[in-house]
Amino acid sequence: MFSISKKINDWIEERLMLEDLPFFKTPDYMYKVNYWLGALVAGSFMYAVISGLLLLLYYEPSAGYTSTISIIDSIPYGSVVLYSHLYAAYAMIILAYTHMFYNYFHGAYKRPRELLWIIGVILLVLTLSASFMGYSLIGDVLAVSAVDVGAGIVSGLGLGFLNPILFGAYDSGDFTRVLALHIILVALIGLFFVLHFFLAESYGMMPSRKVKPKAPAVYTKEEWSKFNAWWPRNFVYMSSLIFLTWGFILAIPNALAYLSGYPTYLNPFLNPHPAPSPSSPAAMSVTAYPPWFFLFLFKIADFTSSYLIMVLIGAIIPLLWFILVPFIDRSAELDPMKRKVAVGVGLVFLTYFIQTTIWGAIAPAVPAKLSQLVLVFLPPPILIGLGLAFIKPRGTSPKSGTSPMISAAIFSALTLLFIGAFSMFSQYPSVLTAGAVIPLGILFALAGTKKVLNADQPSNSLPSTVTSIDVNKVNTKVKLAEIMIAILLIVSIALVAALWTIPPTGFLSNLFGIDLGIVFIMLGEAISLYHYVVYVAGKQSSTS
């Protein structure tokens, strides 16, 4: 069965000279999704570009909202393309954050990848900006209020003269300028992506720390030459990932289009439908909220009345940190436990981001008092700081004592109790509150100096797994995979046949997106199984 495919492979390889591609050769252990998060981001980006170009054929920016509605209601499969375009952007943002934090905690910003990292951070900013502009193009009451907020921030920073340049006459329903900027920003993403991609290819993917424990973590020429060539294995593996990504991008929003009745705070996350027109009476009853990826910034606006402080906290400080981290954390260590400051800051940013996003969803535009900010934002850095302080890197000599996890947890509980008691005392000074705060303070101080909690490290040794490959087992697995591939392909064909029975417009048209999405997911899965059969199992049986 696979000899034909080999022939096809060889034919393509020869004609396109794929062997000479300057792409990074890949070691076997890297065929796991966590090494390919960047490819997933790129896949979502490609989908967004393709669907965006399709939408561009029909979207009329001078009549933003009417045009959006006509794409949904009267253009064949218009809503399918529009909703999946929105979710491609969502997927791209989520995956970009995942990709960034994954590499951050792995120390991938270290030598020699500093520039690669910085371009990545720039790409994140561009992605968020392009998404904001794209979200605004919907032209509904939410989009207009989102631009209002954006324009308000620009004016608040004393840059009000930029508003007509940035947003044009959006408040009269004309989104020409917004569309132009959306496309310009996407083009910039493409440009920086090419740079990012070729830099990534030239350094290669970040090797496992077991192989390269210190920076610079790159394979030498000799090591590199022994790995799998880009064609055909990487191509196959990547195809499966891209089909899966596209499948989910298509299936999820089109399925969500049929969902209703969830609480309103889930609206920013779950609702692909546009809100009412800003000029309709129904707009009066809509609570303004930004797209979910800016909920955190929206909430920060409730912390302070100064736009400058808001932008500092919400954007400039985190961005500066991420851009400068390669120059701050300069040691050769890649083990997260040996670069605790960088890891700690990253974890705190991540926690704060999740917290403020949720806060923005459940209590939008409710001003937060300083005491509430302290209550919300003090525990995470304390917990993270303590956790990191008590966890030792691998390879430190084991000593007897309390498990560090337990010590950390007890210490954290003690800290929280102390903070609680202290804030109580500061607001209601009395004998009772003083009686609570003093002993807790003493315990806290003692624990801090490790006199109470003798925390230490248990043994780190893990049983090393000795893998002996059973040829029979592999053969059974291969058989199973082949059957699965056949089933997936047959079901896919049936689903593709069913596609043409779905009406191109109207209520049922989103089934097209669900159907096509499932087909893509099945194809992705089939290709992934093919990859296993040909490369993984094939290699195992040949080495045993």
Add this chain to the structure above:
Amino acid sequence: MRLGKKSHIMILVLAVLSLSVFSMFFQVPVAQSSPVVTAYKVVGTTDLGNPGSESFWSSIPWTNISLTANIPNAPTSGLTKYLLVKAAWNGSDLIFLLNWEAPKPAYNAWSAAAAGIYPPASGPGLFRLVELTPGVVYKVVDNSTFSSYVSIVNGKEEPGRIIFNYSGILLPAPNDTQIHVLSNGTIILFHSLRPMEKLLYGDGMFYGYYVNSTWYYPDRAAIMWYLGSGAPSTMTMVGMHIGGKYAGQVFDGFNFTYAGGSLKLPGGSANIWMWVSGATWNSSEDPAFKVNLWQNESDTGLSYTDLHNHGFAVPLFTNNTNMYEVDTSGIWYAPVKSSGLNDSLFYIWTGAKYSNGSWTVEYVYPLNVPSSYEPFFAHPSEGNIYYIAFAIWQGPLGESLFDKSIVPNWLTFEMVDHGYVPPTTTSLVSHIVIPTAVVTVTVVGVIVAILAIVIIAAVYRR
């Protein structure tokens, strides 16, 4: 085995952690319940010359009541954000004490209705000035159809009829309409009539009442009692109709089904006690009292007896279509009955003072309501639940008539047979209110931080 033990310890530790977090909020009420006005049984008499000074008030706490704009989009509506209320009863009288912040008191501003029975009246408040929505333009049309019309523009009389135009919506003004056009093009309509206001409001041309340093309206406070049986059909304050002077009024070709101020709530009626700084406040700052208007029976047709130097509150009665004055003279609205309501205009006594940037108004309502008044008055008694509402007008800031601050929902009212008893919980944290959203995000933060650390320790350390 070892792993099992570890996971048990982990669960225990997480439980301790969650407990420690929740211990911070122990006994904390998560949300404030909607205010309920309670009248406590007290011993003592009122001193309307110095409202709020009576000793029994010191043992009763204020109830803080949020107010909202009656016309959501008018810039002059909803200027009083909250109202403080205390209530008490001493066996014979029900007493309310109201307090609200007002940056400027409306001294010497006439109530237009009171000025109406006193021809020499002059000064602010004699009539209402409406500021039309920016963008409204006008044209004086002088053709054969309107040949009998006269208009006054910037003090100059012109033949023809004024027609307002707001983005293509046309509204012809009645004969003798007087307008003044400000330098920025804003149109001020003089001698605003109730039905005209309804028409302007309906066409989006009503922007707000116009005020400046010399022209403004009296301050007002009102307590409204729901008179229907049981609870109102909706607890939301659907408010009052904007309408004509009386139900069935025909104005300039338009027929007004409702009188302005009539109750929108289906199937109900209400009794309103209205205090007006320019008519019912016994003070030299009140132009009506200043000229002894109420003592002059030939002007009012009613006998006012000023026993203790106090003012009064106008009793009003409203049903679904009309608004009446509960007396026989009909100074503000048509009289509800032409006879048998002697002295009822002065049935509810009030005292008021303005100090330290806020108004304090005290109402005294005799609980033994004469039977002839009964159909139009509230008759609260101990142990039952009643539904009441409050409204406040700040005249110097442009609030008048239907442009006011009002409670968003009906409030329940109860008279109890004891004095105020402070809550028995002595918990030191009982006063801290932490919103649920804050609790949620705090817990989320703790969970995410712990998860992040566990993941870093377990996964990234490999």
